[in-house]
Amino acid sequence: MSSAAVALAEIPCFVEAPVTIASPEERLRDLVHELRQPLSSIDAIAYYLEMTLPAGQCEARQYMSQLQRLVADTNTILERSVGTERKGCARAAAIR
Numbered sequence: 565m566s567s568a569a570v571a572l573a574e575i576p577c578f579v580e581a582p583v584t585i586a587s588p589e590e591r592l593r594d595l596v597h598e599l600r601q602p603l604s605s606i607d608a609i610a611y612y613l614e615m616t617l618p619a620g621q622c623e624a625r626q627y628m629s630q631l632q633r634l635v636a637d638t639n640t641i642l643e644r645s646v647g648t649e650r651k652g653c654a655r656a657a658a659i660r
Contacts, residue, residue, distance in 0.1 A: 596642045607635040 586594070614628035 574632055586643050593646060599642060603635050603638055610635070651660065 610628045610631040614625050617624050617628070620656075
């Protein structure tokens, strides 16, 4: 009697999620979301530095305040970008 060695090999089974292509609106929302995190950190650092600077550091305080205003302006621009995109999509949906 001869015996043959049998090797069992497991074949991996991968289930792939359906490939979806993000719409321009989704990509814009993702970009705005990703940009807000570092802006928030910059704003917090500027606030902290402004609060901890010695009283005689007027020029540095002004720079920190200016930095916070720039962050706020950038956040406004980002919000308007998302708002404009949403209005455009709503308008396009209404036309269809």
